[in-house]
Amino acid sequence: MSNRRNFLKYSGLAAGSLLLPAPMPAAKGCPSVFKKSGKSTMMKLRFRPYELQLRHVFTIANNSRTTTPVMLTEVEFDGIIGYGEASMPPYLGESHKTATEFLSKVDLSSFNDPFELEDIIQYIDSLAAGNYAAKASVDIALHDLIGKILGQPWHKLWGLNPSKTPNTSFTIGMDTPDVVREKVHEADIYKILKVKLGRDNDREMIQTIRSVTDKPICVDVNQGWKDKHMALDMIHWLATQGVVFVEQPMSRLAVDDMAWLTENSPLPTMADEAVQTVYDVLSVHKVYSGINIKLMKCGGMRNAHKMADMAKILGMKVMIGCMTETSCAVSAAAQLSPIADWADLDGNLLISNDIYDGVNVVDGKMTLSQLPGIGIRMKSK
Numbered sequence: 001m002s003n004r005r006n007f008l009k010y011s012g013l014a015a016g017s018l019l020l021p022a023p024m025p026a027a028k029g030c031p032s033v034f035k036k037s038g039k040s041t042m043m044k045l046r047f048r049p050y051e052l053q054l055r056h057v058f059t060i061a062n063n064s065r066t067t068t069p070v071m072l073t074e075v076e077f078d079g080i081i082g083y084g085e086a087s088m089p090p091y092l093g094e095s096h097k098t099a100t101e102f103l104s105k106v107d108l109s110s111f112n113d114p115f116e117l118e119d120i121i122q123y124i125d126s127l128a129a130g131n132y133a134a135k136a137s138v139d140i141a142l143h144d145l146i147g148k149i150l151g152q153p154w155h156k157l158w159g160l161n162p163s164k165t166p167n168t169s170f171t172i173g174m175d176t177p178d179v180v181r182e183k184v185h186e187a188d189i190y191k192i193l194k195v196k197l198g199r200d201n202d203r204e205m206i207q208t209i210r211s212v213t214d215k216p217i218c219v220d221v222n223q224g225w226k227d228k229h230m231a232l233d234m235i236h237w238l239a240t241q242g243v244v245f246v247e248q249p250m251s252r253l254a255v256d257d258m259a260w261l262t263e264n265s266p267l268p269t270m271a272d273e274a275v276q277t278v279y280d281v282l283s284v285h286k287v288y289s290g291i292n293i294k295l296m297k298c299g300g301m302r303n304a305h306k307m308a309d310m311a312k313i314l315g316m317k318v319m320i321g322c323m324t325e326t327s328c329a330v331s332a333a334a335q336l337s338p339i340a341d342w343a344d345l346d347g348n349l350l351i352s353n354d355i356y357d358g359v360n361v362v363d364g365k366m367t368l369s370q371l372p373g374i375g376i377r378m379k380s381k
């Protein structure tokens with residue numbers, strides 16, 4: 001009921017934009033982009049709010065939640081529809097209200113060629129500062145549209161080998177030992193686990209997992225450690241426990257402490273909260289060993305690809321991550337994953353009301369579909 005109320009509330013704010021009446025199937029076939037007759041060759045953006053239901057209460061160092069608001073978008077051109085999504089966990093500051101306000105400003109009617117992505121994305125970026133998830137929702141839909149027009153998935157258009165996708169990690173939130181053991185069993189098909197640390201039971205969390213599995217673990221502290229010496233001691237201990245890297249161990253603002261920690265750490269350190277867009281990559285070089293790229297932080301697939309290239313040029317590690325998202329945004333990010341050293345793309349597996357089918361995890365490994373664009377289709381009812 002509250003979902004419906006939210007939908008109606010934000011529908012009102014979206015006056016002037018055409019909201020999706022219901023999920024629509026992607027257009028079949030691959031009509032020519034130059035064909036003018038019959039169908040509109042003006043690009044149209046549609047969007048509607050949606051609430052993701054999480055399978056488990058999700059707890060990290062500084063909050064817990066059971067739902068995530070997202071915005072589902074579509075860009076239609078010449079009878080072909082590209083899908084997109086904005087995922088907006090509350091700590092990032094975007095919401096159904098801000099995304100509705102932002103997307104209501106987007107007018108794609110002046111562009112008559114979706115291939116002019118650089119110009120279109122510059123225009124979208126110029127509409128307002130921030131709003132990275134909302135921007136990503138348009139960028140993803142445009143990429144999906146272009147891939148469908150060309151009849152190719154984006155990993156191919158980027159020249160990436162789909163057999164090089166990394167194993168994806170499965171995230172275990174903070175919980176009681178019994179629940180943690182149960183979640184480890186649930187994650188049976190995954191070859192690598194991701195564990196949230198940063199409270200006062202870090203060793204207990206790792207020991208609980210080690211009591212049931214010897215799979216490699218990556219650790220995400222979400223800025224939870226306050227002292228660099230304590231952090232280094234903990235990383236030395238984690239290195240003896242089969243941990244492969246430590247993500248955002250300290251505050252994103254603790255630049256000098258992080259540079260010291262990275263220099264002395266036996267494990268790679270990964271920037272997440274400390275790196276948002278392509279403009280931040282240089283500033284975390286030599287402060288962290290690598291970066292966690294997320295479409296919702298950087299504004300979409302085009303910027304994510306630029307960040308990955310930049311990090312590689314600087315000799316940094318690359319990880320592709322996600323928020324809790326449907327298979328839409330997760331599959332979009334997965335198109336880039338053959339470039340990554342690590343993938344943390346389990347956001348669609350943490351929810352119970354996904355409306356798309358897309359990337360699959362087979363034997364712990366991201367397996368890209370050969371569908372064009374971002375590689376998804378609407379789930380059949």
Ligand code: MG
Nearest residue numbers: 220247248272
């Ligand atoms: Mg993180």
